[in-house]
Amino acid sequence: MRSLNPDEQALWGLVTATIRPLSRDIKDVPQNMEKPRETSSNTRPSPLAARRPVPIVQPVRPKPGTTLDGSWDRRLSSGSIEPDRVIDLHGHSLDRAWTAIDRGLDQAIGRGDRVVLLITGHARPGEPPVQRGRIRAAVHDWLAVSRHASKIAVVRGAHRRHGGGGSLYIVLRRH
DSSP states (O other): OOOOOHHHHHHHHHHHHTOOOSSOSOOOOOSOBOOOOOOOTTSOOOTTTTSOOOBOOOOOOOOSOSOSOHHHHHHHHHTOOOOSEEEEOTTOOHHHHHHHHHHHHHHHHHHTOOEEEEEOOOOOOOSTTOOTTHHHHHHHHHHHHSTTGGGEEEEEEOOGGGTGGGEEEEEEOOO
């Protein structure tokens, strides 16, 4: 992977400045900000270089919501709920996993399913070359930016009976 040149960094800064956080919680602005490139007197400055520094923003994960009532939370935490659909991502690459999630949610929404069990596998901590757990690490961000995000009421960790730490319940909103 190559690094961005200063003009590309400035352009990327403009793009990231247009991003709105998914959460309404106010976050502190990080202190590490991009600085515009210095230009010498014999070169014409880029119009992008004159822009203000742009903060580097970390993705915001939604907090466990208050979108479900207590009975839903009790049923999910006790494992007494039966999923309407299961999406198993074992053996998938990142691209294939994203496609499987998108297609599975599309079918679940089309059928009027309410609870989807997403089997991601357990995250495996460790330094590279450990490459396991990448799907599990990315799934919350994927769901937050997917075309189905507005139809997802909440995402919760699954009960041990349904895979525990290697699975998630996705509760869809009613139509």
